[in-house]
Amino acid sequence: MSNSQKLIEIKDLHVSVAETEILKGINLSIGLGEVHAIMGPNGSGKSTLANVIAGRPGYSVISGDIVYKGSSILEVAPEIRARAGIFLAFQYPVELPGVRTWQFLKAAIDAIRKGNGQEELKIRDFDKLLEEKRQLMEMDPDLVRRSVNEGFSGGEKKRNEILQLALLDPSLALLDETDSGLDIDALRIVSHGVNIFKSPEKAILIVTHYQRILDYITPDYVHVLVDGKIVRSGDSSLAMELEEKGYDWVKDTAGKEVTP
Amino acid sequence: MQEASLVLNKYEEDFDNLSSISPEWSSNLRNKAMDTFREIGFPVRRKGNEKWKYTNARPIANIEYSSAKFEEIDLDDIKLIAPWHESWINLLFVNGHYQETFPGSLSTNIQISNMASNDLVANLTSNVGGIMDYSDDGFAALNTAFMSDGPIITVPEGENSGIVINLIFFNQGLSDTVNYPRVLITTGGNSIVSVIENYVGGSGDQTFTNSVSEIYVGEDATVNHYRLMNETDDTYDVGYGRVRIDTNGAFNSRSFFRGCGIGRYDLNVSIEGENASCDLQGLYFTNDAQHMDNFINIDHVRPNCQSNLFYKGILAGRSRAVFGGTVLVRKEAQKTNSVQSDKNLILSPHAEVDSKPALFIYADDVKCAHGATAGNIDADTVFYMRSRGIDLEAASRLIIYGFAGEIIDKVEIPELRSYLAESFLTSLPSHKFEF
Ligand SMILES: Nc1ncnc2c1ncn2[C@@H]1O[C@H](COP(=O)(O)OP(=O)(O)OP(=O)(O)O)[C@@H](O)[C@H]1O
Ligand SMILES: [Mg+2]
Numbered sequence: 001m002s003n004s005q006k007l008i009e010i011k012d013l014h015v016s017v018a019e020t021e022i023l024k025g026i027n028l029s030i031g032l033g034e035v036h037a038i039m040g041p042n043g044s045g046k047s048t049l050a051n052v053i054a055g056r057p058g059y060s061v062i063s064g065d066i067v068y069k070g071s072s073i074l075e076v077a078p079e080i081r082a083r084a085g086i087f088l089a090f091q092y093p094v095e096l097p098g099v100r101t102w103q104f105l106k107a108a109i110d111a112i113r114k115g116n117g118q119e120e121l122k123i124r125d126f127d128k129l130l131e132e133k134r135q136l137m138e139m140d141p142d143l144v145r146r147s148v149n150e151g152f153s154g155g156e157k158k159r160n161e162i163l164q165l166a167l168l169d170p171s172l173a174l175l176d177e178t179d180s181g182l183d184i185d186a187l188r189i190v191s192h193g194v195n196i197f198k199s200p201e202k203a204i205l206i207v208t209h210y211q212r213i214l215d216y217i218t219p220d221y222v223h224v225l226v227d228g229k230i231v232r233s234g235d236s237s238l239a240m241e242l243e244e245k246g247y248d249w250v251k252d253t254a255g256k257e258v259t260p
Numbered sequence: 261m262q263e264a265s266l267v268l269n270k271y272e273e274d275f276d277n278l279s280s281i282s283p284e285w286s287s288n289l290r291n292k293a294m295d296t297f298r299e300i301g302f303p304v305r306r307k308g309n310e311k312w313k314y315t316n317a318r319p320i321a322n323i324e325y326s327s328a329k330f331e332e333i334d335l336d337d338i339k340l341i342a343p344w345h346e347s348w349i350n351l352l353f354v355n356g357h358y359q360e361t362f363p364g365s366l367s368t369n370i371q372i373s374n375m376a377s378n379d380l381v382a383n384l385t386s387n388v389g390g391i392m393d394y395s396d397d398g399f400a401a402l403n404t405a406f407m408s409d410g411p412i413i414t415v416p417e418g419e420n421s422g423i424v425i426n427l428i429f430f431n432q433g434l435s436d437t438v439n440y441p442r443v444l445i446t447t448g449g450n451s452i453v454s455v456i457e458n459y460v461g462g463s464g465d466q467t468f469t470n471s472v473s474e475i476y477v478g479e480d481a482t483v484n485h486y487r488l489m490n491e492t493d494d495t496y497d498v499g500y501g502r503v504r505i506d507t508n509g510a511f512n513s514r515s516f517f518r519g520c521g522i523g524r525y526d527l528n529v530s531i532e533g534e535n536a537s538c539d540l541q542g543l544y545f546t547n548d549a550q551h552m553d554n555f556i557n558i559d560h561v562r563p564n565c566q567s568n569l570f571y572k573g574i575l576a577g578r579s580r581a582v583f584g585g586t587v588l589v590r591k592e593a594q595k596t597n598s599v600q601s602d603k604n605l606i607l608s609p610h611a612e613v614d615s616k617p618a619l620f621i622y623a624d625d626v627k628c629a630h631g632a633t634a635g636n637i638d639a640d641t642v643f644y645m646r647s648r649g650i651d652l653e654a655a656s657r658l659i660i661y662g663f664a665g666e667i668i669d670k671v672e673i674p675e676l677r678s679y680l681a682e683s684f685l686t687s688l689p690s691h692k693f694e695f
Contacts, residue, residue: 054647057639082649094644098662107658108648115649147662164648 005032006067007172007203008053013064015045015052021062022048024228030172033200037214037239038207040225041247046207047091049225050174053205054088055081068172082108083115085171089161089178091207096148101160104148105130105167112168133166136196138189154181162193173197175206179213191216211243224250267324268301271402274327278408283378285385286407293394293404302398314582314614315524315553317399320496325468327406328355328437338430341490342458343679348424355432356439357409368421370453375442376409384412388444391474391502391530399498400526403440403472410442413455415481417448424673426456429471431491433463443473447481454484454673459499462492462520471499477509479533485513486676490684491520493550498524507533507562514671515542516684519550519579526555529567531593537566543667544571546579546611553582558600560593563623569600572667574660575611583615583632589623596626604634605663607656661685 008030015023022045030036038046052059053066055078065072073081096104109129110120121129134144137159149157158178165173175194179187194217198204206217214222214236222238223230224247232238232250242250275294282290302321303312333354344350349372350362358374373384388407394400411427429441447453459469469491477483483503491497497520505511517523529538544552558567573581583602604613615632637659645655664685671677 056643056647077651078643078646079649079651082647088647090644090647094638094640096641096644096659096662098665099658100662104645104648104658107650107654108645111649111651111654168648 006030007032007069009067010049010053011065011067013052013066014062015048016060016062017048017058022228023052025064026228026230028223028230030203030205032203034221035198035204035206035217035219037219037222038205038225039209039222039239039242044225045228046225047176050088050176050205050207053174054078054086079111080115082170083112086174087165087168087170087172088174089158089165089176091176091180093149093157093161095150095152097150099148101144101146101148102130105164108164108168129167133163136166137163137193139163155183155186158182159186159190162190165197166193169197171202173202173204175204177207177209179208179210187213188216211239214239226251267322268298270324270326271297275405278327278406282408283380285380285382286375286388289389290405290407293401296394297398297401297405300396300398300401311397311555314580314584315522315551317498317522319522320468320498323436323466323468325436325438328432328434328439328467330355330357330359331432332359333430333432338428341460342428342430343426343456343488343676345424345426345675348426350426351411351428353409353427353429353441355434355437356429356441364423366421366423368423369416369419370421370423370425371414371416372425373412373414374409375407375412380412384414387446387474387476388412388442389474391476391504392472392500399470400472400500403442403470403500406440406470407442407472408440411444413443413445413453415445415447415451415453417450417478419448419451419453422452422454424454424456426458428458428460429469431459431461431467431469431495433461433465433467433492433495435465436467438468438470441469441471443471445473445475445483447476447478447483449479449481451478452482452484454486456486456488456673456676459487459489459491459497462495464492464494467495469495469497469499471497473499473501475501475503475511477503477505477511477536479506480508481506482510482512484672485511486671486673487513487515487525488684489516489520489523489525490518491523493521493548495520496522499526501525501527503527503529503538505529505531505533505536505538507536509533509536511538513538513540513542514667515540515554516667516680517542517544517552517554518684519544519546519552521549522551524553524555528557528559530559530561531565531567532561534562534564536562539568540570541568541667541670542571543664544573544581546573546575546577546581548577548579550577550579551581552579554584555582556585558587558598560587560589560596560598563592563594563596565593566597567600568598569617570667571602572663573602573604573613574607574663575604575613576607578608578610580611581613583613583617585617585630587619587628587630589619589621589626589628591622594623594625596623596628598626598628600630602632604632605660606634606636607660
């Protein structure tokens with residue numbers, strides 16, 4: 001394994017929702033500069049993992065720990081995690097009626113800057129930055145003037161998530177099925193946005209069902225999550241093998257591994 | 261019942277005092293209205309009182325109010341509490357009495373007279389009381405019995421200077437007083453006018469504002485009507501808007517309410533000409549123990565007309581809001597197109613709204629829809645914002661402003677829109693999130 005510095009370490013994490021255990025002992029470390037992909041059947045707990053890292057209320061961590069930049073974040077509020085550099089691109093981005101994209105992003109970037117002891121961004125500088133990222137994501141200028149995600153198409157919402165990633169420039173990007181529902185051009189644009197973000201000081205966790213995004217963003221590691229557990233990890237060739245053979249194949253082999 | 265008669269004695273005394281000074285044209289109206297008020301009193305019956313089902317008028321009926329007297333107010337104090345722009349015609353009334361007109365910088369042929377003046381020609385006064393039917397409504401009868409002052413705005417045919425008339429009814433907040441603003445707006449054919457009515461002021465003492473506005477929208481005329489209520493918790497406010505729309509006329513109304521102790525606005529629009537329309541939108545905020553009741557009726561009398569009724573409410577504390585919106589489509593009113601909706605954002609588990617949109621359709625070829633919603637701030641929405649670094653307080657502000665913005669953005673007078681966004685909205689009581 002790589003000896004790069006760890007950005008986040010998930011240790012034997014057990015999580016339940018409404019009395020049901022969803023994550024059943026996850027171990028995962030992501031080092032700086034790394035790209036990890038998580039694949040797995042519907043309902044296996046991929047979004048749960050991403051959301052728990054981002055601090056979504058409603059999940060109970062039964063045992064285990066999440067250590068980010070050297071300290072446990074289990075008790076840390078989501079906005080504080082965001083200010084410390086954790087970013088979740090939502091599987092289902094939320095519509096904010098009446099809240100203009102401009103206003104929302106300005107509030108976000110200023111909150112993050114203030115949390116890091118920086119001044120608020122001047123309006124002119126913010127406008128420049130937003131325009132640059134909008135062009136990067138090839139978004140219609142009209143979209144940033146509208147209410148956040150309201151009336152956006154599925155693909156536009158996903159692009160808007162990556163626009164936010166580019167703008168807020170976090171340390172850890174959790175991309176929950178950002179590729180789902182994208183047409184070929186949008187997939188290229190989104191992947192380009194993620195690749196520009198990628199750097200030795202950052203890390204990326206991609207949740208996906210498809211090999212195709214991994215053709216653009218090559219993962220260093222691929223993990224297969226089945227029923228709340230990582231049953232197999234490998235390099236990028238594992239994704240291709242999965243595409244070919246389906247999850248039954250890992251389920252079978254996983255079964256063999258865990259049965260004494 | 262001793263107490264109640266004591267209260268009524270006070271009104272009788274004030275009525276006699278007013279009668280000795282009021283001009284003849286109004287005496288006739290006033291006497292009749294006082295007779296009605298004596299007969300029906302306040303709408304406090306518990307049974308069969310459908311119009312006041314969700315609002316208890318008893319606290320208002322039980323206080324011995326006396327008519328508020330005029331006192332001159334410094335303009336700077338007014339500008340703190342009401343919208344103001346140099347280009348508008350600004351009229352200031354204090355405690356229901358006229359103080360001053362600031363004619364504004366634009367020229368116009370609109371005629372503005374004062375009901376209190378002694379030399380009004382008959383054709384100006386003949387329309388006063390022409391729409392407000394007070395026969396089954398004690399508060400409206402009371403206003404008519406006590407009307408003594410207020411603007412009569414006459415917009416001549418073809419007038420379209422784009423002028424804004426800003427009426428400020430400032431209640432100084434003198435203990436146990438009632439003030440009776442009265443407005444009449446008449447518009448000639450093909451004219452356009454914008455009028456803002458402000459009911460503002462109050463104090464920590466009990467006061468009561470009881471207003472009536474009558475508005476005639478002429479053929480092919482447009483009236484853009486704005487109404488702001490911003491009073492204190494110790495103020496009660498019962499207001500009436502009565503509107504008649506002629507052929508091809510349009511009445512656009514935007515109303516904004518910061519809850520007072522008990523607030524009620526009874527707006528009744530009668531669409532009496534073909535191809536006419538009304539667009540009524542409103543926003544109400546209530547907090548603490550405030551109560552706000554919007555009682556709205558739209559009457560489609562003629563065919564080929566449109567009405568849109570769209571209100572939003574934000575409720576905090578232990579407050580109550582009532583939305584009663586009724587659209588009546590008469591048999592003759594074919595091809596009516598009518599939509600109504602009321603949406604509420606409930607910020608506290610102790611706040612409640614009674615939202616009752618209703619449709620009565622007697623024509624067979626119409627397009628009508630109505631609906632009401634009430635919901636809390638959505639947890640997914642808040643998490644989405646927090647995941648971008650925005651804390652709970654800032655998130656709630658963005659959500660509330662976003663919710664309110666949908667109505668505020670529809671205000672077409674830019675200075676008023678920014679006033680509403682900056683002063684009206686930012687002074688919203690802060691509240692704590694409860695999840
Ligand atoms: N709030 C909740 N209440 C009850 N069950 C939940 C809740 N959230 C998630 N679950 C359950 O947890 C399991 C894992 O859900 P999760 O969304 O993490 O799956 P996923 O791997 O992301 O699936 P998909 O590929 O369909 O997105 C599912 O069975 C789901 O029904
Ligand atoms: Mg998922």
